[in-house]
Amino acid sequence: MLEGEKELYRQGYSRIVGTDEAGRGPLAGPLYVAAVILPADYQNPAIDDSKKLTAKAREALYEEIVEKAVAYGIVRIGVWEIDQLNIYEASRRGMRLLIESLSLSRPDFAVTDCMPLPGLHLPCLHPPKADATYLSVAAASILAKVSRDREMEKLDLLYPGYGFASNKGYGTKEHLSALASKGPIKGVHRESFEPVRRILDKDLLLF
Numbered sequence: 001m002l003e004g005e006k007e008l009y010r011q012g013y014s015r016i017v018g019t020d021e022a023g024r025g026p027l028a029g030p031l032y033v034a035a036v037i038l039p040a041d042y043q044n045p046a047i048d049d050s051k052k053l054t055a056k057a058r059e060a061l062y063e064e065i066v067e068k069a070v071a072y073g074i075v076r077i078g079v080w081e082i083d084q085l086n087i088y089e090a091s092r093r094g095m096r097l098l099i100e101s102l103s104l105s106r107p108d109f110a111v112t113d114c115m116p117l118p119g120l121h122l123p124c125l126h127p128p129k130a131d132a133t134y135l136s137v138a139a140a141s142i143l144a145k146v147s148r149d150r151e152m153e154k155l156d157l158l159y160p161g162y163g164f165a166s167n168k169g170y171g172t173k174e175h176l177s178a179l180a181s182k183g184p185i186k187g188v189h190r191e192s193f194e195p196v197r198r199i200l201d202k203d204l205l206l207f
Helices: 003-010 055-068 079-085 087-101 135-158 173-182 196-201
Strands: 016-022 031-037 071-077 109-112
Touching (some): 003 016, 016 087, 016 135, 031 135, 071 135
Parallel strands (some): 016 109
């Protein structure tokens, strides 16, 4: 971690904004995108790709990142927009929006996790698995993941039986079983995703 930033610092860049998302694959729930600018001298060996961390560790690191960041932003992209744009374009739009919103903090380089952003006003890299080599991208992944998980836990209270607190909207056996028996939830399930679309074609929408 931080190896990617070190090379950019050597090239003369000083304010690197890293961005990542959480929730591209689930059948339900919004997409969250986050962007983070960390101080050039900041180090924290505990920060890593959010998928490699426990929920408890992510929660603690969330507070640390928010406190120590030069600037950060988090955007929620709802199910309607995901269905209208497709998940890839929704992710791209969220990243671009966040990077532009942090312009007052004067970022001079952007790094995304495998997401090209053509036409961005900053130089930008989009290496695969950037959350494993860029501290700012890993930090963004944590902010996005924690934010999304918190919302899915609230949805679990509103719509019991789908297992949102545990599956976070992914297509687990419990979730698929609830979809088949209870139907998709309007505004919560992604209608453009299979098998939600197939179920809707059978007029099983209950909410």
